[in-house]
Amino acid sequence: MKALQGVEGNVEWRERPAPTCDVGQVRIRVAAAGLNRADLLQRAGLYPPPPGVSDALGLECAGVISEVGAGASWKVGDRVCALLAGGGMADEVVVDARHVLPVPEGLSLAEAAVLPEVYATAWLNLFKLGALKPGEKVLIHAGASGVGSAGIQLCKAFGNPCWVSVGSTERLAYCESLGAQGGVVRTQDMESLRDFAPFDVILDPVGARYAALDLDIVARDGRWVVIGLMGGREATLDLAKLLGKRVQLIGSTLRNRDDLFKGELIGELCQNVWPLFAEGRLQPRLERSFAAKDVEEAFESLASNQVAGKLALLIDESLH
Template structure:
């Protein structure tokens, strides 16, 4: 099979198309013929040498795929050869065939293309775990989503609204703010507006119940200011850095919960639980098209360097996808 090898940590020139033997599934795995794969920020960090894969994971980049199951391990009972699935993989997604734990596979929603399906696993697992399992977002609450035009952001907006929350989201351009508004959120242009001031004005000084942050840096202190009493703040990335000076007094005075997580390092049991909840509670919204992934751009498999460059530009709105059927 063909796959994208990372020859050295660094720039996109280190992503090289190579060939290797097709892997065989372990007892609890399925082998997927990959038709599309998602590009995610952790892929960029792994390429740069900043996010090494776990010891038991594939060194090949790629954390989400869609395609058709072509082989099942001996202990797999819930899937069959020929089933069309999307899957959260433990690495190995940038390849014509990828292994996935059977419990991390989900059926492709009715009428979804492989490209649309490849946009689902990483973002939906991440958003569900952080907004709903960790932050316990409830109907009637107010949530602030930073990076609202990203793949994570566009999914978080739609899921929060589908479950009855009011949504504010930040972005850095007029076009991105327009995209956010089209999804039903109130956009805050962070280059022109102070999101803390906007939140306090729009909530009559009360603040927001939940904040999903991928920025970090000085946003950490500002999130404390924007949060309501008993608010929950979840960090899933630190694009502006994980080290900053913070006054934690608001954490006590407002009784805030400040937490964070990464998805890849979680146990197979944790990921299986997320997958089960997604299938039961979220997949119906996808089936009836209440929620749809926002696709920014699609690149042929061999143009992975261009796809990474697009993500690093931060100009994208929604997901960037590799299509293995394009030349």
């Protein structure tokens, strides 16, 4: 089979042995894979896959099941999408059957391919770790990203007013169209977030650059969830504020969680989130799809930080 490798800052399609499908697993013939910032990091050699995981790129995909291992409840021919620790940008992938979701009614395989990673990340960090209650206020940094787009829609669906920081006025308008109450453009005036504070939960993929401000504007008993380090890894904090406000500072990653944890997380998505797509309350924010031959263009588009929502790579267009 062909699989996409990150090689010294570039990407290349290479022939790889097809993985075996064991007990509790399914084989998916991949139609499309979602692109994520983690793929950019892995391409650059900065984010290797966990031990035992394929070194091919791709943390999510959609396609058609072609083989079912013993004990798995799916059947050959099912249209599905899957959360992966790696290997989604390939002709086929073998995955724990518990990490697979049905394609929501009315969605294409390309649209479904960009759902698992961002919705799993948003649900995990806002509702499981962040323990959001109805009516609590949320701040999402990088609100126009894939995770941000998912988070805003989830906040709207579950009754949580949400504000964002973004890179442009156009992106702010995009976030407001998804349900954000408002926000700021980071190049203009981050301090204006104080006007909307305090926030019960802050979802932060930026890290050090926003740390001092986040600590100032998080609410008493608030949850400050750091999921990325786009703005650096080292910050100086006044820990007296952390103690005085009883803030929970939570560091969170998803890729290296164990299979049982991911299976339970996917089960929660299937029960609480996936029905909202059929109801029209959630929408895949697929900005653009790229043919497999245009993979370099796809990665450069993602690296430009000009994407609102998600990008997909079409692996097998005959399935669409």
